[in-house]
Amino acid sequence: MFEKLELISADAILGLMAAFRADPDPRKVDLGVGVFRDDRGETPVLASVRTAEQALVAEQTTKTYVGPSGNPGFNQQMEQLVFGAGHPAVKAGRVRTVQAPGGCGALRLGAELIRAAAPDSVVHVSTPTWANHVPLLGNSGLKLERYPYFDAQTGGVQFGAMMAALEKLPPRAVVLLHASCHNPTGADLSQDEWRAVLELVKRRSLLPFIDMAYQGLGEGADADAFAIRLFSAELPELVCAVSCSKNFGLYRERTGSLHVINEGAKAADATLSQLVRLARGMWSMPPDHGAEIVRRILSEAALRESWARELEAMRTRITGLRHELVRQLRAQCPQRDFSFIARQRGMFSFFGITTEQVRRMRAEHHIYMTDDSRINIAGLRAENLEYVARATAQVLAA
Numbered sequence: 001m002f003e004k005l006e007l008i009s010a011d012a013i014l015g016l017m018a019a020f021r022a023d024p025d026p027r028k029v030d031l032g033v034g035v036f037r038d039d040r041g042e043t044p045v046l047a048s049v050r051t052a053e054q055a056l057v058a059e060q061t062t063k064t065y066v067g068p069s070g071n072p073g074f075n076q077q078m079e080q081l082v083f084g085a086g087h088p089a090v091k092a093g094r095v096r097t098v099q100a101p102g103g104c105g106a107l108r109l110g111a112e113l114i115r116a117a118a119p120d121s122v123v124h125v126s127t128p129t130w131a132n133h134v135p136l137l138g139n140s141g142l143k144l145e146r147y148p149y150f151d152a153q154t155g156g157v158q159f160g161a162m163m164a165a166l167e168k169l170p171p172r173a174v175v176l177l178h179a180s181c182h183n184p185t186g187a188d189l190s191q192d193e194w195r196a197v198l199e200l201v202k203r204r205s206l207l208p209f210i211d212m213a214y215q216g217l218g219e220g221a222d223a224d225a226f227a228i229r230l231f232s233a234e235l236p237e238l239v240c241a242v243s244c245s246k247n248f249g250l251y252r253e254r255t256g257s258l259h260v261i262n263e264g265a266k267a268a269d270a271t272l273s274q275l276v277r278l279a280r281g282m283w284s285m286p287p288d289h290g291a292e293i294v295r296r297i298l299s300e301a302a303l304r305e306s307w308a309r310e311l312e313a314m315r316t317r318i319t320g321l322r323h324e325l326v327r328q329l330r331a332q333c334p335q336r337d338f339s340f341i342a343r344q345r346g347m348f349s350f351f352g353i354t355t356e357q358v359r360r361m362r363a364e365h366h367i368y369m370t371d372d373s374r375i376n377i378a379g380l381r382a383e384n385l386e387y388v389a390r391a392t393a394q395v396l397a398a
């Protein structure tokens with residue numbers, strides 16, 4: 001049977017990782033892979049995670065199943081982290097949360113729920129969006145379409161064009177939005193723009209599906225959840241996929257949550273029963289290890305404080321690097337405006353160079369980024385910022 005399967009070429013990012021590993025040049029810089037790195041270029045286990053994990057290992061008495069909706073304490077803590085304490089939608093019993101294997105699992109489960117409710121739904125995603133949104137949502141059977149988003153001229157959002165496109169959507173169209181730290185562009189909506197989107201979504205009866213993979217890495221844990229909190233207070237329905245991979249550094253532990261806001265408690269119970277059924281059919285039960293670590297961190301004051309400090313340090317490192325990179329680029333290539341990098345948020349930016357220039361950065365300067373010139377800001381280090389800026393100047397001048 002399998003002899004009929006065609007060989008698929010490796011994912012571009014995996015090829016880039018392999019090429020970087022094989023490059024013997026000591027000056028090499030990896031701006032490709034989407035993980036946070038510290039100034040030594042490492043992605044360490046957070047101290048808060050280490051402490052929670054050690055306690056977990058020492059205290060856990062059983063490995064028996066938890067259940068298809070996951071770790072109840074984790075779900076409860078995640079609701080508070082995402083919606084904030086005392087959110088009206090949570091208080092009204094309109095929110096149902098299930099644990100999922102990472103933000104990816106949450107996105108897929110959300111798509112399956114939408115498909116179960118309305119099989120002909122179309123999900124509208126930004127141009128561009130995170131490449132994995134396409135298979136994660138599309139493989140559920142939902143159709144995907146695009147709305148304009150990134151403005152390459154300004155490095156910001158083409159807000160007028162985005163709104164004009166959303167304005168034309170039929171009622172019940174699904175709109176996928178990035179809560180903060182838009183991947184791959186770093187261009188986020190302002191709070192006023194979110195309010196305008198909310199007004200449009202209400203007027204056109206659209207269903208927003210918000211993906212939050214970087215809570216705390218943009219402006220702070222509360223500010224990054226602004227849209228989710230605003231929308232869930234004002235809309236009858238909303239779907240939110242949340243990842244703990246980046247802000248807890250739990251990547252391989254596959255920890256995330258799906259939150260569905262419903263019109264009322266009765267609808268919410270039906271939604272939860274469907275989520276449980278769908279999860280049973282995909283992964284049966286999500287892995288508990290990462291979720292239990294997060295539960296412990298968020299529910300124990302000292303651990304939570306230590307995690308909040310670590311998250312703040314990650315965020316400040318990224319914003320500091322953004323400003324410093326702009327400063328170095330201004331010094332090395334004053335003819336080109338890179339100031340948009342400092343206005344953007346989160347780990348990613350489009351550097352705005354051509355594919356040919358990307359390849360020269362790699363071949364001549366050992367600086368690795370994807371062909372579309374997406375850079376992971378956290379891949380920079382204080383010691384190589386000037387090198388990257390100089391290399392950029394050389395490649396742009398050629």
Ligand SMILES: Cc1ncc(COP(=O)(O)O)c(C=O)c1O
Nearest residue numbers: 102103104130183211213243245
């Ligand atoms: C925009 C976006 N959504 C969701 C995810 C899901 O991450 P994970 O499944 O690793 O939690 C990511 C990870 O890179 C992401 O960038």
